[in-house]
Amino acid sequence: MKEMIYLEDVCLDFGSSFSLDHLSFQVMPGEVFGFLGPSGAGKTTTMKLLTKQLLKKSGQIRILGKEIEKVERADYERIGILSDTSGLYERMTIEENLNFFAALRNVPKSSVRDTLENVRLYDQRKTLLKKCSKGMKQRAVLAASLLHKPELLFLDEPTSGLDPATIQEIHKMLRLLNRQGTTIFLTTHNMEEADKLCGRIGILHQGKLIAGGSPQELKLEYARDEIEVLTTDRETLKYPKNREGGERIRELLEQGRCLTVHSQEPNLEEIFLLLTGREF
Numbered sequence: 316m317k318e319m320i321y322l323e324d325v326c327l328d329f330g331s332s333f334s335l336d337h338l339s340f341q342v343m344p345g346e347v348f349g350f351l352g353p354s355g356a357g358k359t360t361t362m363k364l365l366t367k368q369l370l371k372k373s374g375q376i377r378i379l380g381k382e383i384e385k386v387e388r389a390d391y392e393r394i395g396i397l398s399d400t401s402g403l404y405e406r407m408t409i410e411e412n413l414n415f416f417a418a419l420r421n422v423p424k425s426s427v428r429d430t431l432e433n434v435r436l437y438d439q440r441k442t443l444l445k446k447c448s449k450g451m452k453q454r455a456v457l458a459a460s461l462l463h464k465p466e467l468l469f470l471d472e473p474t475s476g477l478d479p480a481t482i483q484e485i486h487k488m489l490r491l492l493n494r495q496g497t498t499i500f501l502t503t504h505n506m507e508e509a510d511k512l513c514g515r516i517g518i519l520h521q522g523k524l525i526a527g528g529s530p531q532e533l534k535l536e537y538a539r540d541e542i543e544v545l546t547t548d549r550e551t552l553k554y555p556k557n558r559e560g561g562e563r564i565r566e567l568l569e570q571g572r573c574l575t576v577h578s579q580e581p582n583l584e585e586i587f588l589l590l591t592g593r594e595f
């Protein structure tokens with residue numbers, strides 16, 4: 316199976332203090348890959364390299380199995396991009412905006428209706444964009460990036476600044492799209508989003524990939540070597556994950572004093588902070 320995204324030893328240097336440093340990773344068909352990192356880590360820069368809005372200095376990039384240098388207009392019919400630059404027109408309605416994008420992409424108008432229904436905007440299609448809420452706008456931008464049913468979808472912070480209900484709706488849509496076969500590459504500052512949506516994540520810090528794997532793999536890798544027991548006296552006790560710890564827990568169980576027993580796995584947020592020393 317060919318990788319949808321392939322980077323090997325990719326470097327880019329803006330001539331300032333920031334550089335992308337020998338970046339290597341792959342995204343396989345059908346994956347949802349989350350690209351995480353603190354502000355300024357280089358996530359958007361990487362996405363721009365992958366969508367040919369910037370040129371790498373060295374290394375190799377393949378998109379849809381093709382060298383990035385050989386990617387041409389027709390290949391973009393297979394790619395969707397949502398970023399803060401996917402600007403829609405404020406003075407047009409949602410539907411007019413999508414009709415405009417459909418014409419640009421040579422997509423039949425019938426696709427506009429389907430896509431609006433998918434993002435639950437069909438009933439509000441006559442609303443001027445300038446009168447839309449942030450959540451509606453974001454769903455409209457998502458609709459514009461989906462009109463042509465891309466195989467590979469790039470999403471730069473798709474739920475940033477939205478309320479929890481809209482975030483959930485967008486997550487539902489993204490899961491559905493992924494089940495229908497769309498590969499998704501997404502950047503986010505929301506660790507819970509990454510945990511829920513992504514099969515694999517990569518953590519970027521100062522232009523370097525510093526960790527990667529499934530959320531579960533990362534949690535196990537950084538798991539604390541402890542088991543926490545809550546007793547019937549509401550006391551929290553911690554035991555090492557070894558024979559001695561096991562013996563103590565067995566005694567508590569035999570005495571009927573155990574309410575809960577938990578292994579101590581960090582969440583993604585804790586791992587992120589541990590690795591980058593930064594808030595997101």
Ligand SMILES: Nc1ncnc2c1ncn2[C@@H]1O[C@H](COP(=O)(O)OP(=O)(O)OP(=O)(O)O)[C@@H](O)[C@H]1O
Pocket residue numbers: 329331333352353354355356357358359360361
């Ligand atoms: N065209 C450019 N010229 C010079 N420096 C740039 C350019 N684009 C980005 N940078 C710098 O590169 C670094 C990485 O920026 P980038 O936007 O990729 O970060 P990011 O991880 O997406 O951050 P955020 O999470 O805040 O969006 C920043 O220090 C930024 O100032």
